[in-house]
Amino acid sequence: MAATISKTGKSGPKHSKYAFLIVLSGIIFTGVPGAMIYSCAGIFFTPVSEYFHTSKAAVAGYFSALNITMMIALPIAGKLMSRFDLRKVLTCCALLTGLGCLSISFMSAVWQFYIAGVVMGIGLPALLYLAVPAMINAWFKVKVGFLTGLCMAFTGIGGVIFNQLGTILIRTGQDGWRKGYLVFGIIILVVTLPFTIFIVRSDPAEKGLAPYGADQMVEIGEPEPEVRGVTASKAMRTPAFLALAGFCGIITMNQTVYQFLPSYAYSFKATAPQIATLTGLIASCCMAGQAIGKVFLGAANDKSIIGGMGMGIGCGLLGVVLMAVFPTAAPVLLLGSFAFGFAYAFPSVQTPLLVRAVFGSKDYTNIYSRVQMVGVLASAFAALFWGTIVDMHNGYTIMFILSAVCMVLTFILGAWSLGQRTKLQSLME
Incomplete structure (x- = not known):
């Protein structure tokens, strides 16, 4: 160096x-x-x-x-x-x-x-x-x-x-x-x-520099870690890759629920008109939650990836419960939207960090780009899927239930893929 x-x-x-x-x-x-x-x-x-x-x-x-x-x-x-x-x-x-x-x-x-x-x-x-x-x-x-x-x-x-x-x-x-x-x-x-x-x-x-933080490793007597990882061609043939691809697709589908929160609030125009006026505010609360959530999720992942996943999914589950159970209590509804913002933030923070943790850094960009393909594909038809759901009888209730299922599934897939790291050591170069 x-x-x-x-x-x-x-x-x-x-x-x-x-x-x-x-x-x-x-x-x-x-x-x-x-x-x-x-x-x-x-x-x-x-x-x-x-x-x-x-x-x-x-x-x-x-x-x-x-x-x-x-x-x-x-x-x-x-x-x-x-x-x-x-x-x-x-x-x-x-x-x-x-x-x-x-x-x-x-x-x-x-x-x-x-x-x-x-x-x-x-x-x-x-x-x-x-x-x-x-x-x-x-x-x-x-x-x-x-x-x-x-x-x-x-x-x-x-x-x-x-x-x-x-x-x-x-x-x-x-x-x-x-x-x-x-x-x-x-x-x-x-x-x-x-x-x-x-x-x-x-x-x-390229600038004649060491990575930021490498000096801290020297200070505590730790050598700079060797750049190791699984190549994209090998990674794509592993169950862990399929789990992460599913993780990315499902959580991106769940992210699109945000688009229907304003219409959820507006659906109470006949029974709770004061809630119907909150269409813009409920969207803004979710956006505030996702902006703050990305920073907090990133910091949590520096300490524990499982802990970061638990924070994101836990807040998301809390959000859908609050919005589904207390829809006519404006402060609780807005708090639920804010909490769901952490789940909205989840894909863009958690997916790249999970890919790096599971497969290493050597061929990281190639592996992550392929995992993210599934997320982009999911986003292409997610709005149509959720739009069909909310048009059904009790559609918003079904939407929130399915959203909770999506989040639980993604936690399971993410945790399982992390558990595969030991098995993947033999494939690392």
């Missing part, structure tokens, strides 16, 4: 500062392109459908095209990130995402949105799903869970900020949605590209 670490465990200022520029890069990737494209899509569906005199489903279809493309692109992005300079890969991804978003402002027909969805679906998965865990794992030996959660929290924080900005732009006129996509695309390019070009590095050694 090019950097020299003293026996006192102290390193130069450049060592400590640059690693946190990597953290800032992760925050930018999730909080700008990630939040703008993924967390703000819904604000455009109604104005665009009204402008083109078509259904919201036709407009929202481009978002499904984006998700399907992301599913296909994830393993390809994972391979590219493990083989080529991370700066070049993420710069290309930022260009595709920003230009795809910007191009929508000039489109004259809804079918053209689908082309933009495919373009953004190629660029977005590396920025939204893969960059943060890959960079944090490479640059940090301590607080990996906390920093991963902190970066991922900005999908929610960015969503709160940019949903407001986008709404203001949309309200400027009948075609205000064009201005919204234009400004979003420009912001993505102007804010993200400086980080992908000038800051991002695949490995601290």
Whole structure:
């Protein structure tokens, strides 16, 4: 390693500062392109459908095209990130995402949105799903869970900020949605590209540095751990991989329950009109829970992965119980939504940390990208599944019961996959 670490465990200022520029890069990737494209899509569906005199489903279809493309692109992005300079890969991804978003402002027909969805679906998965865990794992030996959660929290924080900005732009006129996509695309390019070009590095050694926290290991007499792990080709043939893929798919399905919380509150308009007015507030409480939850879940995982899983699933179960049993008690309903936000945060924090814990770091990006494929596939049809459920008699009750089942299942799958680590030692290189 090019950097020299003293026996006192102290390193130069450049060592400590640059690693946190990597953290800032992760925050930018999730909080700008990630939040703008993924967390703000819904604000455009109604104005665009009204402008083109078509259904919201036709407009929202481009978002499904984006998700399907992301599913296909994830393993390809994972391979590219493990083989080529991370700066070049993420710069290309930022260009595709920003230009795809910007191009929508000039489109004259809804079918053209689908082309933009495919373009953004190629660029977005590396920025939204893969960059943060890959960079944090490479640059940090301590607080990996906390920093991963902190970066991922900005999908929610960015969503709160940019949903407001986008709404203001949309309200400027009948075609205000064009201005919204234009400004979003420009912001993505102007804010993200400086980080992908000038800051991002695949490995601290490229800057002549040691990973942050390696000096602490020297201070307490521990050698820096060897980078070991199972290759993607071997991992995909193990039961643990199937368990983690199921874990990711099921918990992502459960995450989509959030989309139906406002309509759940509105369903009480006849019996409890005061609850029906809380549609926006119940969504905001859940978003606050997921932003805070990502940070707390990350910190909990640094101490115990099982403990982190227990926190996320426990809060999620508490949330659905409170919302299902006390729907007309506004404070309890909102508390339940906030608690469910921890379950909403669960997939983006827990999945990458579980993959690393089970299969090691050697081929981490390739393995994680394949596991995440299942989650993206699940998100592509989850809304349709839950929409069908809530349209049934007592549909919301069934939704909450199934949500609880999903969370219990994911805890079992995650705990079982962790238990396979000893058996996987023989496959590690």
